[in-house]
Amino acid sequence: MNFKKIILTIVIAVYGMSCGKDYLQLDNPNQQVITTYWKTENDVIMSVNAIYQGLYYDGTFLRFAQCALDFRGDDMMSPSPWDVLSNTGSFKLFNNTIMQQWLWIAFYGGVTRSNFVLSNIDKVPFKDQNLYNRLKGEALFLRALNYYYLVTFFNNIPLITKFYEKPEEYYPAQVTPEVLWNQVYQDLDEASKLLPVAYSGADLGRATKGAALAFLGKSYLFNKKYDLASAKFKEVMGLGGYDLMANYGDNFTDEFENNKESIFEIQFSREAGGITVGWVSSPGADWSKTTARAITFAPAPFGWNDAAPTQWIVDEFKKEKTKTGDDDPRLRASIYYNYPGCELYGQKFATVYAAELGKLGVKKYGNGGGKFLDEKDWRSGINERLMRYSDVLLMYAECQNELDHRAESAKYIQRVRNRANLPDREAEFAALTKVQMQDRISHERALEFALEGHRFDDLRRWGWLQDPNKLTELKSHDAEFNSFVPGREFFSIPQAEMDANRNLKQNTGY
Template sequence: MKSKHILLTAIITISGMACGKDYLQLDNPNQQRVTTFWKTENDALMSVNAVYQALYYDGTFMRFAQCALDLRGDDMMSPSPWDVLSNTGSFKLFNNTIMQQWLWIAFYGGVTRANFVLANIDKVPFKDQNLYKRLKGEALFLRGLHYYYLVTFFNNIPLITKFYEQQEEYYPAQVAPAVLWDQVYQDFDEASKLLPVSYAGADLGRATRGAALAFLGKSYLFNKKYELASAKFKEVMGMGGYELMDNYGDNFTEAFENNRESIFEVQFSREAGGITLGWVSSPGADWSKTTARAITFGPAPFGWNDAAPTQWIVDEFKKEKTKTGGDDPRLQATIYYNYPGCKLYGQSFQTVYAAEPGKLGVKKYGNGDGKVPDEKDWRSGVNERLMRYADVLLMYAECENELDHRAECAKYIQRVRNRANLPDRETEFAALTQEQMRDRIAHERALEFALEGHRFDDLRRWGWLQNATRLAELKVHDPEFNSFVPGREFFSIPQAEIDVNKNLKQNTGY
């Protein structure tokens, strides 16, 4: 079941302050103001819903966040004729492009909305203290989530934790990334103590304790705090309720959304809202709550073919056969390619691509199961899974390797492999050295999360972009890495922001 409740948009407008007592103040009695809002529990609920709304912009998970996360990995490349996307994949984005600008605007917009909630929620006379704790926890989680993506995209950014009403206060300087990460840790940690374990009915899909703990662990892992990260992943695993889905492909379709493997996903729906697409502007009641990932990543002629798998990731899938001698089943769940019986949008792959049998297309998060003829209406309802239980298991395994617990690491690697019916190699893996296990983890994560936006962040936190040998490997995997310049593991600070805020300094490499 897909939640419709949190897809509703709360549009809150803050009116300008009066210029002085000698001026006539003409307030619109039909427009909410800070002084008239924050009176009821429903006001607080609407405000938290508005923070979720920030996840539906084109600059967040309607489209651009997925492009920013996916296109820079060696598992995906961009053949797009639109230079904004092709240059993202080849690290050629310079100072003033809409990729950086829209990411910055949309994710900071989510921060602002969360700050608005946290600055005002205590004004509401809650009768239901559980609702109060939950809503505050959701706002903290969502602020932490938006900052998590901002710091991983840009690294050197301002930290804003207050809701400012005066324009002159909107020109903060950047803080050290460690300071930003400390805020992310704090937000996720506080949220984990306030959020419920699960929801039901209309509230299904809201942030849970497991989501806060999982992202807290991932944030620690990003910064090599392995003991802290391991402890948080253990908490998630000890909660119960989470398990791998039997069928790997069920994690990427509408049919099995909010399933037992899902820890947090962005709720999209063709039935909620209107049909107007959500760009980076003030939201309207007619806005669609859909995603453009499917049309953007879908192979031509069904979609725009702005993204495509690399041959390297296909070959990586084929390195090891299943127990029955077949290809890893995750390959066919992830990629359209030339194999017997391959169908997409009700048509035979061999027929559609007779002139290019080596064609590779993105299958994950698409609608190519035959129910629609193509992706050309922009509006997909497939939820974006930002955190799966499989990620928790493999991140925990990674922590255990770094803590010299190889047997424990091997156990959880094999647990994920079992779903793909791959041979049991737990004993073999347990005997690996730490460095050999790092290579094994890199391989296993590449297959489990191919085309899901995890690969580039993995490469960056492992230090591969700063290692000449590893970078040479990446260039073989994906020639787009030939134009990588040190410093461009992060996006540039949008030039338009620097022009307005003289306290901002450009990232290195630009």
């Protein structure tokens, strides 16, 4: 039994939070209640498992989180006929759409489950102090992870750090983003001191010390705290055990999951549970522990074609040849396009798209290697890698540039380039100005993390959406940016939440 299957042993499900509703009402007399539940170490283990379960819902990483993260970048667009998805990519979502509502409910559900554990863990007499530390660390990490996505999606949100018991507590006001980020820093810092460096056997895939440090560094970087971020990334590098996979494409299949480059990934599996896709509600024994990313992103006729790479990112890959004169190998690992020998799902690209040879399709996190005819059973078992070691290296390089250590920055940029067999330009990069190096890092990150949901957050924290020249550049990369309105770098607060809680105020731009 591994961690993917352990999640199926959950006996509690703490539901997603809506500020105006009481989700603690359990009318089933066969279900446990708070006053009788917290007795043993195993009760806490199952409760922590329930937090991980929250990452499997449609509003988190079953499907919608990837769409929200990916579609707004200039490396991807959404040709989806479903306006919820296509409007996400073109910044046209308004108050009454389900994208914002599902993200809010599902990620706040993770916060609520984390608070459930953190508010009750000390009621249980632990015999094993290491187990107590690990479980508390996991709950802190997962609360911070859920808040990390909530604040980057919505910016102005309530901060909830306890399990509410009184009706008057159900209507919290928003806090400033700075207050929220401070909680994320605090939780991740404490988690990093409690979590183990690694796991084995059935626990493989749980949050580690490296995961907490990496997300803490990324959170600092997001807020331009470059010295603090740099120190945390350096700690991750000093842990040992992490390195780049020799083959870049091995990071996006089910064959090399939890590899040496992976710092934190969500554990999906076709073998765990049943075949019922668990969209919402309390998890059941027949639920599949799979993701709908593949069918959503795969090109038609193999999937729904709700996502497509932009021509700009393909052209960006082709700007520089490898040492042997070939295209950057990350291009073919990421995107289906018309090149000699391109095949997908056991068929030749040129045959399938004979009338549309300019078509571009998403390859990353898909099952097009030949084992499956298509994605239409909705059940991909490929783990979602939320943090890779290459991200730590390039974020560290970015910090070093901002701290005016150009030579150090260039060294780590070239380390990532070496895997792609790109020419050694370390000395050239070390001589760049800060602004030139910022542009170089933008290019390198675009290629290393194409179609992985990082690009829009990068653009936002670099201030490109507020820079008229950069915004014009983005419009030339992806026409969806033509409908960008200032303020819509964040989603609107869901209208259902506004209706339920009068203390909430809408984000600007809506």
